[in-house]
Amino acid sequence: MNDHTPLSIAKALIACPSITPATGSVFDAAEAMLELLGFTVERFLAGEGDDDPDHGAPVENLFAIRGNGGRHFAFAGHFDVVPPGNGWTSDPFEPEIRGDLLYGRGAVDMKGSIAAFIAALKHIPEDAGTISLIITGDEEGPAIYGTRALIDHMQARGTIPDMCLVGEPTSVNRLGDMMKIGRRGSVNMWITVEGVQGHVAYPHLADNPITKLTAILAEIDALILDEGTEFFQPSNIEVTDLTVGNPAHNVIPARAEARLSIRFNDRHSGDSLSKMIAEIVERGGGTLKPVISGEPFFTPPGELSNAIASAVKAVTGLDPEPSTTGGTSDARFLSKICPVVEFGLCNATMHKLDEAVAIADLDQLTEIYRRIVTAILTVRT
The missing domain is CATH 3.30.70.360 (Alpha-Beta Plaits)
Incomplete structure (x- = not known):
């Protein structure tokens, strides 16, 4: 795909059915996009041979990395989605634009955020530092063979990020009004x-x-x-x-x-x-x-949350509230290896019928992510 706009990327990802646990086509699509941007992409299945239905195996995971020096900034997310249920206005896996919104399962939770981050990468020089993506197909399910397996993979290859942004839909009423610096x-x-x-x-x-x-x-x-x-x-x-x-x-x-x-x-x-x-x-x-x-995790206000707040302020004019409310996320695993903050789209329609994201929010989130990565990677250590 040569058109690396957040809208086109989000549509391509939504069009790949990926009910948890996810494998296959959605990872194929992401791999092709990331390789065009100079990333080395590593994919693997975890949980093969596990016959316990409660574990939701097997699960596909993706680790992509670009650069081999400077600071290492990671973005984490998940391709798996919850079952769409019955009663959608349009096919949940056929992305549809109606008015100013893009509809489809995963639009906000969280293929939209992943699309925004991939789109932002086009505007970040390859020599800026090290960037990685930690993407699982097992977050909405048992989360046994997802991010935990990716952490094992990163540790085995000796690649641990300095800090990580998780693209969960943290905004409440407007894009940028909340970020998560911890979870119970x-x-x-x-x-x-x-x-x-x-x-x-x-x-x-x-x-x-x-x-x-x-x-x-x-x-x-x-x-x-x-x-x-x-x-x-x-x-x-x-x-x-x-x-x-x-x-x-x-x-x-x-x-x-x-x-x-x-x-x-x-x-x-x-x-x-x-x-x-x-x-x-x-x-x-x-x-x-x-x-x-x-377990609960907490990243004290500091460099990462400050970079997010500055980027959000510059793009939206809002000061994001640092919060620990809500349910659990895969940040609970990643917090054991580096500082983690969650920030992403508005969460009003996640897991609901007719899940949708504002197209303008995709564009703004792309710019916010670009500013965050640039700010973190340009700090000299």
């Missing part, structure tokens, strides 16, 4: 309480697990984990499921189960919270199975 961690927990089944008229011959489970949940609900910090909102615990599966009105069931989801700031870890909840559950006669989805 996430841990899900399954509680099981075993009892003894019996007739409700003879409770002394049974042991009702529901009574025990509700007592456990009441104690957990009473917890106040923290009051928040300067940059993080308070941690919260939510009960997301209760299951007994008892079809009979006159039977005390043998088992009761519940599920919790905890989003937590950097005053906690997944392990510390798991231990805290396990003590309550075990004291109440139950068992706990925790699964940590991600």
